[in-house]
Amino acid sequence: MPSSRWQPTPLIRATIVLHVLALVAVIAEPAQWRWALGAVVVNHLLIAAIGLWPRSHWLGPNWTRLPAAAMARNEIALTIDDGPDPLVTPQVLDVLDRYAAQATFFCIGEKAAHYPDLCREIVGRGHAVENHSQHHRHHFSLMGTRRLTRELQAAQETLTTITGQRPLFFRAPAGLRNPFLDPVLARLGLRLASWSTRGFDTRIGDAGRVKDKLLRGLRAGAILLVHDGNAARTPDGHPVILDVLPAMLESAATAGLRFVTLRHALS
Numbered sequence: 001m002p003s004s005r006w007q008p009t010p011l012i013r014a015t016i017v018l019h020v021l022a023l024v025a026v027i028a029e030p031a032q033w034r035w036a037l038g039a040v041v042v043n044h045l046l047i048a049a050i051g052l053w054p055r056s057h058w059l060g061p062n063w064t065r066l067p068a069a070a071m072a073r074n075e076i077a078l079t080i081d082d083g084p085d086p087l088v089t090p091q092v093l094d095v096l097d098r099y100a101a102q103a104t105f106f107c108i109g110e111k112a113a114h115y116p117d118l119c120r121e122i123v124g125r126g127h128a129v130e131n132h133s134q135h136h137r138h139h140f141s142l143m144g145t146r147r148l149t150r151e152l153q154a155a156q157e158t159l160t161t162i163t164g165q166r167p168l169f170f171r172a173p174a175g176l177r178n179p180f181l182d183p184v185l186a187r188l189g190l191r192l193a194s195w196s197t198r199g200f201d202t203r204i205g206d207a208g209r210v211k212d213k214l215l216r217g218l219r220a221g222a223i224l225l226v227h228d229g230n231a232a233r234t235p236d237g238h239p240v241i242l243d244v245l246p247a248m249l250e251s252a253a254t255a256g257l258r259f260v261t262l263r264h265a266l267s
Contacts, residue, residue, distance in 0.1 A: 006186040011047070011058045012179055018043055047179055051141055054175025054194045060182030063169070063193040063223065063262065070265040071221035076257045077265060078103040078248075079195060080241075081132060081171065082202075082229025084111055084118040088239045089228045093125055095242065099249040101259035103127050106171045106193075109134035109155035111229065116162045123163045128261040131155045131167040131190060141176035148184045156188060169193045169262050193262055195225040199244065205232045207243035214248050220257060224248070 197217025
């Protein structure tokens, strides 16, 4: 996808104006520097707090549900993060096959390079592989423009080379981000996607609790989040996602919902 022109959100525009006004105020009245600094600090704290809210639209466009046309078609999206995992992902693919459900796998470039055949199998079975960064750094939201660009571009090149399919979507590690991410996404032609409902299945080993959380959000247009990589285990050592998927897919079928990839929902 070609790059698009970055359009700052009203919050980012206001932030730019605030910084200019603060600078002008300090130049005109040096004694007022404390007020100017205080306003800038409060603004930075607000932006940092918003960056900790994965489903926020204040820092830029963000898919938290499918477009209206997809909702009207009773479509729903299953997104699967942090893979590919050589033990869990093949079993997830088998479950999806049994229910004829499509899913979007947000893969980490570094892991994809270790298991390229598995990534190709994901695409070969009718699913989509999208960008979840090259290394999945815990400090991703603290990176500047240059490091963000390198991280996303590396994953783009890795995943495109392996699958032959250039990612159209990006999901930030843990969903956390900062104001520098949106212009990078625009330059790389990527859309940010978060979710409408998540099961916290990297932390909760109780499959029943995870399933209940996901089923509460099971409706047309929803974007559900589960994990094949870093998946929590049940008390008997079974990956939670494998216990949750069948019930979720059956419930969706009963409700007349059809699982599609995010890129399919674009059409």
